[in-house]
Amino acid sequence: MRPPGYHRTPAGRVGAVARWAALVVAAALFLLPFAVLVRDGLGTGWSTAAEVFSGEEIPFARSLLNSTVVAVLQTAGQLLLCSLAGYGLARVPYRHAPLVLRAIVATLMVPTAVTFVPSFVVVSSLGWLSDLRGLVVPGLFSALNVFLFRQYFLDFPVSLEEAGRLDGLSRWGVFRRVVVPNSTGFFAAIAVIDFIGSWNQFLWPLVIAQDSSTWTVQVALSSLLTAQNPKIALLFAAAAVSILPIVLVFALLQRYLVRGVTETGLTG
Amino acid sequence: MSGRRAALAFWLFVGPFAAGLLAFTYVPIGWSAYLSFFDARNTVTPTEFVGLGNYADVLTDRAFLDSIGTFTVFAAFVIPTTVVLALALALLVNQVRVARAFFRSVFFLPFACSYVVASLVWKMSLFSGVDSGVANTALGWFGGQPQAWVGTVDPPLYWVVLVTARLWLQLGFYMILFIAALQRIPAHLYEAAWTDGASPRWQTFRHVTLPGLRGALVAVLTLNLINAYQAFDEFYNILGDSRGYPPFARPPLVYLYYTSLGSGGQDLGRGSAGAVVLALVIALATLLSGRVLRRAG
Numbered sequence: 087m088r089p090p091g092y093h094r095t096p097a098g099r100v101g102a103v104a105r106w107a108a109l110v111v112a113a114a115l116f117l118l119p120f121a122v123l124v125r126d127g128l129g130t131g132w133s134t135a136a137e138v139f140s141g142e143e144i145p146f147a148r149s150l151l152n153s154t155v156v157a158v159l160q161t162a163g164q165l166l167l168c169s170l171a172g173y174g175l176a177r178v179p180y181r182h183a184p185l186v187l188r189a190i191v192a193t194l195m196v197p198t199a200v201t202f203v204p205s206f207v208v209v210s211s212l213g214w215l216s217d218l219r220g221l222v223v224p225g226l227f228s229a230l231n232v233f234l235f236r237q238y239f240l241d242f243p244v245s246l247e248e249a250g251r252l253d254g255l256s257r258w259g260v261f262r263r264v265v266v267p268n269s270t271g272f273f274a275a276i277a278v279i280d281f282i283g284s285w286n287q288f289l290w291p292l293v294i295a296q297d298s299s300t301w302t303v304q305v306a307l308s309s310l311l312t313a314q315n316p317k318i319a320l321l322f323a324a325a326a327v328s329i330l331p332i333v334l335v336f337a338l339l340q341r342y343l344v345r346g347v348t349e350t351g352l353t354g
Numbered sequence: 355m356s357g358r359r360a361a362l363a364f365w366l367f368v369g370p371f372a373a374g375l376l377a378f379t380y381v382p383i384g385w386s387a388y389l390s391f392f393d394a395r396n397t398v399t400p401t402e403f404v405g406l407g408n409y410a411d412v413l414t415d416r417a418f419l420d421s422i423g424t425f426t427v428f429a430a431f432v433i434p435t436t437v438v439l440a441l442a443l444a445l446l447v448n449q450v451r452v453a454r455a456f457f458r459s460v461f462f463l464p465f466a467c468s469y470v471v472a473s474l475v476w477k478m479s480l481f482s483g484v485d486s487g488v489a490n491t492a493l494g495w496f497g498g499q500p501q502a503w504v505g506t507v508d509p510p511l512y513w514v515v516l517v518t519a520r521l522w523l524q525l526g527f528y529m530i531l532f533i534a535a536l537q538r539i540p541a542h543l544y545e546a547a548w549t550d551g552a553s554p555r556w557q558t559f560r561h562v563t564l565p566g567l568r569g570a571l572v573a574v575l576t577l578n579l580i581n582a583y584q585a586f587d588e589f590y591n592i593l594g595d596s597r598g599y600p601p602f603a604r605p606p607l608v609y610l611y612y613t614s615l616g617s618g619g620q621d622l623g624r625g626s627a628g629a630v631v632l633a634l635v636i637a638l639a640t641l642l643s644g645r646v647l648r649r650a651g
Contacts (some may be wrong), residue, residue, distance in 0.1 A: 113457055180363075200610075200629050201386075308470050308591055
């Protein structure tokens with residue numbers, strides 16, 4: 087903040103110009119990689135993009151489908167499981183609830199990526215390698231999301247829930263018909279974060295999707311990139327196509343994304 | 355509501371999640387701890403107990419210690435630059451009067467991009483070794499010689515590629531956190547400072563803005579530390595190629611990946627021991643940094 091009228095003083099004017107210059111330069115630098123992606127990816131014409139889909143190099147169309155299925159299932163599953171758990175922890179007066187909450191929060195101390203070797207062991211003994219279940223299921227149980235939902239539900243107006251009880255709704259009925267419909271903004275914020283995270287994840291699908299028919303789009307791109315003599319035009323066309331869904335989500339739902347980032351970043 | 359009915363309702367809500375957390379977090383951690391005491395090459399149900407043998411192997415493995423060193427170098431590059439630049443962007447965006455939403459979106463947009471796509475753009479275009487690469491073109495304007503970047507080990511120019519890619523990807527995220535924190539600082543604190551004669555730039559920043567950002571600074575530093583520790587995607591995609599991964603610049607997860615799952619044979623006992631040690635290291639580092647930061651504040 088600046089004192090009122092400060093921007094009309096000489097120092098204030100110089101500052102404003104300098105700020106503008108810095109912002110414009112920074113914005114140009116931030117947009118440069120996208121410009122390169124569009125130029126090299128789509129600039130060579132639609133024939134290259136078409137070749138990506140029909141090419142024998144990698145099962146690209148299949149990988150897009152796999153990514154879509156994984157991201158949608160993971161987002162929906164996380165919302166369902168984590169909102170239920172968060173609500174139970176926030177509202178049901180169970181004696182051992184604090185203990186359960188502690189057991190959940192404790193897992194936040196263990197970075198998820200450090201557990202990838204042990205998780206791989208479990209998933210491979212379930213026979214879920216190169217299997218949709220192995221890609222989707224282990225990622226459903228986000229302790230961070232449960233914690234965020236619990237914090238959110240603690241602040242939910244109790245009077246609304248009591249009105250629902252007076253109307254004869256069960257606890258489940260109150261959750262479904264009162265709490266969820268009045269929390270769509272929060273659900274959307276968590277959903278956008280989960281979807282982007284799921285679409286962009288790389289290490290887990292790299293380890294699990296060993297058969298190319300189960301590759302996600304990130305694994306497919308990586309295999310093109312680390313191949314011998316990668317075809318640049320093909321590579322960039324594939325990359326440009328792969329970020330389209332995410333750019334769309336970003337453009338349409340940025341408001342929720344900002345909220346989700348603030349919640350996950352500053353509460354966690 | 356009776357105790358038993360409350361218990362039933364609680365587990366109906368929490369049960370499905372708790373079961374999954376048990377199966378996919380607690381069981382793996384326990385199993386991994388178990389494997390770390392066995393000779394578990396290419397098997398998940400080992401029979402040969404080796405005591406602390408895997409731990410001794412990992413802790414005396416030059417490559418493992420190097421991976422901690424690589425992480426330290428990476429963190430030393432990434433964390434201070436991220437904090438300073440993200441804060442600078444947040445202050446700039448927060449103060450500008452025109453097109454604020456546009457600038458915020460531009461800086462935030464890379465957050466939605468995957469590390470794989472960024473690696474691809476950085477490696478194949480921005481920092482490609484050919485003369486027409488973007489970085490080499492820019493160097494040419496200032497009379498510099500074109501560089502191989504990713505292929506340059508002495509001096510280790512690949513760090514420039516790795517660090518700038520991560521900065522581009524994550525600065526917007528941390529900027530958003532700082533903006534949220536800036537907007538939570540009450541306006542009356544600024545007004546009081548000006549009334550007391552504080553200079554509108556430095557003194558106000560030092561005595562009002564910075565103290566108001568303490569919580570956000572702790573969050574940004576901690577998240578940054580944990581994320582840098584888990585770096586994998588850009589290292590794997592930028593430095594790896596059809597010939598495999600170079601022997602240097604392997605952060606902890608790259609080391610773990612090649613030890614336990616790589617083509618050199620799956621040594622899950624050793625990988626598990628490595629995972630246990632790494633988990634302890636990061637838990638300790640997070641606790642310590644949190645304590646130091648809180649005390650400093």
